Amino acid sequence: MKIENAAIIGAGAIGLGWAIVFARAGVNVSVFDSDPEQLKSFRSKVEKRVEQLAEIGILTPSANEVLGRIKQSSSLSAACAEAGYIQESGPERIEIKVSILSAIEDASDSSCIIASSSSAIRPSLMAEGMKSAERFLVVHPANPPYLLPIAEVVPSLETSANSIERSLEFLRQVGMQPVLIKGEPEGFVFNRLQGALLREAYCLVRDGVIAADELDLLVTQGLGRRWSIIGPFATSALNVKGGNRSHAARMADSYHRMGLERGQDDPWSDELVDQVSNSIEEKWKINDWEENVMRRDLALMKLVKYINQDPDLRL
Ligand SMILES: NC(=O)c1ccc[n+]([C@@H]2O[C@H](COP(=O)([O-])OP(=O)(O)OC[C@H]3O[C@@H](n4cnc5c(N)ncnc54)[C@H](O)[C@@H]3O)[C@@H](O)[C@H]2O)c1
Secondary structure: OOOOEEEEEOOOHHHHHHHHHHHHOOOEEEEEOOOHHHHHHHHHHHHHHHHHHHHHOOOOOOHHHHHHOEEEOOOHHHHHOOOOEEEEOOOOOHHHHHHHHHHHHHHOOOOOEEEEOOOOOOHHHHHOOOOOHHHEEEEEEOOOOOOOOEEEEEEOOOOOHHHHHHHHHHHHHOOOEEEEOOOOOOOOOHHHHHHHHHHHHHHHHHOOOOOHHHHHHHHHHHHHHHHOOOOHHHHHHHHOOOHHHHHHHHHHHHHHHHHHHOOOOOOOOHHHHHHHHHHHHOOOOHHHHHHHHHHHHHHHHHHHHHHHHOHHHOO
8 A cells, every 4th residue: 555644754864865755756755853953954955956856857746746745844743643654864873763763653653664764773772662663674775865776674573574565665666676684784785785895995095005096996987887787796797707606616716815814704605606696697697698798888888978978977
């Protein structure tokens, strides 16, 4: 069943992003922030973003229609009263999250989903003491959510299957591609991946191997450009004929030694490589390897054409 009304608690960068995601998909949004100044400036900020999206030509429906669905509320309880889905987007501090979540719980209908935008706090920690933990989970976006359409859905042990299903359904309703994360790892997956790259980047700069700005260049002009089209597993599969198994046969020992240099002893077992290959080959069939490489290159050509045409894309 479609959810028609949502609330956002915390009108900072992420609250603003969610408001656009929900409203452009036809959902009415009530936004509350405990800082009245922040709530006031939220209006002009959200108007500016929505108008920019319309100007660039990537907003449907019209800016007026989207903005007409976003309202500021003068209290948390007023914001939550009608909501079928609430996105907590306050500061990343456990004690503040716990206090906001408790207020949301009291102000919302017992069927309403309560999601937190937390970047790294385990949902079970936030759910401790909640009366209705079965309807609470983390829905972690990337910033800004209205341009990066993924969300990590991280249930706690107490989140009900029904709440998980309804959250996934709502996120799809508003045009996001939700990814279900199991086991509540600290930092979930998005920030663990970001962290793995950043940890190595810091080590390389520390060891005098490369300057920070040159490392950024390697990512923006190389790894990142490719990753905007295909992920790291598909990249490996297309870099070596024969896919991930061939890539691992050629590269696994070297990557293992690099990990050992940093105190990480995680060799890729044959079973693990098989598991990855089987999943990646569902989309990137080994028999179509040459054609898939051509598809990747064509996508890159189109991307490069776009980037070359517009100086705003070369920051
Ligand atoms: N910024 C990012 O890149 C990013 C990405 C993904 C997730 N997140 C997560 O989203 C959440 C919000 O991040 P942000 O960057 O928007 O922070 P932010 O500091 O921009 O916004 C937080 C807002 O919460 C308000 N607030 C504080 N206490 C409150 C309360 N008791 N009730 C209501 N509002 C309250 C503040 O006034 C502020 O406007 C955090 O948990 C963060 O980790 C951030």
